Amino acid sequence: MLETPLMVSIVTLTFAGHSAAELKRTGSLDERRDRLFGAYVERMFQRKGDSPRYPREQALLWLGWLAEKMQQNDLQLYRIERMQPRWLAKKWQSVLVQYCMSIPTGVLISAPQLFGNITARRGIAAGVMFLSSPLK
Numbered sequence: 001m002l003e004t005p006l007m008v009s010i011v012t013l014t015f016a017g018h019s020a021a022e023l024k025r026t027g028s029l030d031e032r033r034d035r036l037f038g039a040y041v042e043r044m045f046q047r048k049g050d051s052p053r054y055p056r057e058q059a060l061l062w063l064g065w066l067a068e069k070m071q072q073n074d075l076q077l078y079r080i081e082r083m084q085p086r087w088l089a090k091k092w093q094s095v096l097v098q099y100c101m102s103i104p105t106g107v108l109i110s111a112p113q114l115f116g117n118i119t120a121r122r123g124i125a126a127g128v129m130f131l132s133s134p135l136k
Contacts, residue, residue: 014040 002008014036045056069087085094
């Protein structure tokens with residue numbers, strides 16, 4: 001279970017000041033991982049103290065949602081660039097994300113107007129067309 005620096009760091013942060021017996025509890029690998037990550041999340045809430053950025057219940061809800069979407073999409077490693085608008089519950093949320101992304105893309109596409117024939121309007125239109133197509 002301690003095969004990566006990340007896992008060593010998680011265990012170190014989670015069980016600092018605890019006995020080695022807590023680390024050695026038996027169970028399957030999945031059960032030990034569940035206990036480890038549950039304890040890690042609790043420890044991170046404790047580190048934030050009385051002034052967390054988000055309420056505990058809301059943070060746990062978001063983490064659960066993310067875990068569910070990662071399982072549904074067979075992702076074991078979280079990468080923000082792998083998140084997709086289709087993961088959102090409501091169609092309008094997905095459409096909003098796609099169109100909000102099209103404007104910066106259009107601006108980037110139109111930036112070369114200083115060096116060529118592309119106008120800002122054409123660049124933004126290209127961005128809208130590019131990102132309004134379904135994302136995979």
